[in-house]
Amino acid sequence: MPNKLLPPSGPGRPKDLAKRQAILDAAKTLFLRNGYDGSSMDAIAAEAGVSKLTVYSHFTDKETLFSAAVKAKCEEQLPELFFELADGVSIDSVLLNIGRGFHTLINSRESVELHRVMVTQGSQDPKLSRMFYEAGPQQLLSEMERLLSKADAAGQLCIADVHGAADQFFCLIKGGANFRLLIGCGEPLEGAAAEQHVQDVVAMFVRAYLPAQGGC
Amino acid sequence: MPNKLLPPSGPGRPKDLAKRQAILDAAKTLFLRNGYDGSSMDAIAAEAGVSKLTVYSHFTDKETLFSAAVKAKCEEQLPELFFELADGVSIDSVLLNIGRGFHTLINSRESVELHRVMVTQGSQDPKLSRMFYEAGPQQLLSEMERLLSKADAAGQLCIADVHGAADQFFCLIKGGANFRLLIGCGEPLEGAAAEQHVQDVVAMFVRAYLPAQGGC
DNA sequence: GTCTATATAGCGATAGAC
DNA sequence: GTCTATCGCTATATAGAC
Numbered sequence: 001m002p003n004k005l006l007p008p009s010g011p012g013r014p015k016d017l018a019k020r021q022a023i024l025d026a027a028k029t030l031f032l033r034n035g036y037d038g039s040s041m042d043a044i045a046a047e048a049g050v051s052k053l054t055v056y057s058h059f060t061d062k063e064t065l066f067s068a069a070v071k072a073k074c075e076e077q078l079p080e081l082f083f084e085l086a087d088g089v090s091i092d093s094v095l096l097n098i099g100r101g102f103h104t105l106i107n108s109r110e111s112v113e114l115h116r117v118m119v120t121q122g123s124q125d126p127k128l129s130r131m132f133y134e135a136g137p138q139q140l141l142s143e144m145e146r147l148l149s150k151a152d153a154a155g156q157l158c159i160a161d162v163h164g165a166a167d168q169f170f171c172l173i174k175g176g177a178n179f180r181l182l183i184g185c186g187e188p189l190e191g192a193a194a195e196q197h198v199q200d201v202v203a204m205f206v207r208a209y210l211p212a213q214g215g216c
Numbered sequence: 217m218p219n220k221l222l223p224p225s226g227p228g229r230p231k232d233l234a235k236r237q238a239i240l241d242a243a244k245t246l247f248l249r250n251g252y253d254g255s256s257m258d259a260i261a262a263e264a265g266v267s268k269l270t271v272y273s274h275f276t277d278k279e280t281l282f283s284a285a286v287k288a289k290c291e292e293q294l295p296e297l298f299f300e301l302a303d304g305v306s307i308d309s310v311l312l313n314i315g316r317g318f319h320t321l322i323n324s325r326e327s328v329e330l331h332r333v334m335v336t337q338g339s340q341d342p343k344l345s346r347m348f349y350e351a352g353p354q355q356l357l358s359e360m361e362r363l364l365s366k367a368d369a370a371g372q373l374c375i376a377d378v379h380g381a382a383d384q385f386f387c388l389i390k391g392g393a394n395f396r397l398l399i400g401c402g403e404p405l406e407g408a409a410a411e412q413h414v415q416d417v418v419a420m421f422v423r424a425y426l427p428a429q430g431g432c
Numbered sequence: 433g434t435c436t437a438t439a440t441a442g443c444g445a446t447a448g449a450c
Numbered sequence: 451g452t453c454t455a456t457c458g459c460t461a462t463a464t465a466g467a468c
Contacts, residue, residue, distance in 0.1 A: 132399065171391055
């Protein structure tokens with residue numbers, strides 16, 4: 001006969017989820033800050049405030065916990081950029097808004113850490129890198145392609161290869177500064193410098209794809 | 217009294233350099249393939265065909281050996297791209313040649329491995345990342361700036377910010393494909409696809425910085 | 433279901449023989 | 451100058467008490 005009533009000492013099912021979430025939060029923090037090899041299961045357990053075996057009871061092994069942490073981070077980082085091209089609004093201002101949002105995103109500490117981890121671990125686990133790519137960059141590229149196609153159809157831009165152009169736009173926003181940030185050499189552009197960079201990129205991009213006077 | 221003549225069994229000084237080179241070669245291979253944490257001193261000693269203590273006698277510790285290996289790799293990878301803008305040759309063809317060379321370089325297995333290691337270790341050791349950046353990317357950027365300044369002065373292009381434009385050119389050549397390669401998601405562009413990519417980028421770049429009909 | 437204590441293995445770095 | 455054998459430490463993963 002099982003005893004149903006042990007509120008103070010009984011473990012209970014509800015506690016399960018709270019600890020699982022604490023473990024996942026700790027894993028996200030430590031894995032991104034110190035990498036896969038640099039984060040021990042002991043450290044994650046301590047950060048989460050539980051014992052190491054509790055970690056193993058919720059996630060079978062280190063790799064499983066790592067994948068879960070990366071997946072959670074991907075989902076919470078996917079930004080809400082606006083890719084709509086309403087009537088009467090210039091393509092310049094739309095690209096400016098997208099550029100600002102994307103630039104802020106990829107220069108954030110969390111994004112840089114996630115990218116570092118993906119470079120290190122993703123190259124060893126194709127499933128992981130594919131999961132990350134489809135959850136993040138792929139989404140943005142697809143929406144940008146849609147936007148550029150509409151701008152081309154509306155005659156605001158003249159783009160033969162929308163896929164390539166979308167790729168170019170994001171690469172330009174990233175710029176060499178983001179690469180330096182990734183290898184830990186230099187500080188992120190902020191404030192006026194960041195705004196200037198985005199404006200320069202948008203101006204250069206639009207100039208390259210401006211329709212000729214005769215049309216497209 | 218020291219014995220001077222022991223040709224067959226005596227260790228001798230000349231052997232020193234050969235073993236040092238073997239150690240350095242092994243370190244370059246393993247560190248780039250498996251990363252810093254993934255390469256044990258035992259494995260490097262075995263790959264070099266020497267004992268572990270011999271490794272420690274030539275390089276004080278693991279970090280020192282790692283820095284030496286990275287430095288050697290940087291120097292041997294610095295490409296010989298042509299940044300000269302001779303009279304009578306169009307800026308398009310010069311940029312095409314540079315673009316092809318740079319594209320081949322950054323898509324090579326060795327370059328990708330070096331970049332991965334720098335993302336992982338460089339972010340933990342600012343001295344290392346700075347050494348890498350100044351030995352590699354910085355060089356190319358400086359030469360490209362010189363070239364673009366000359367093209368601007370010659371009226372072939374119209375560039376207000378040559379530093380920013382040089383940065384843009386290399387980012388465009390890299391493209392999203394190089395990022396996917398870095399995270400282990402996708403294969404490098406090769407052959408006709410690579411050539412097409414370089415041509416598209418150069419055409420887009422030149423279009424953006426073409427002088428207006430009235431001049432610059 | 434959770435924790436303390438431990439098994440097993442691999443790492444970087446070193447001591448002593450030749 | 452070079453090698454074999456080893457120390458000290460930390461990691462992942464697990465066994466038994468409550």
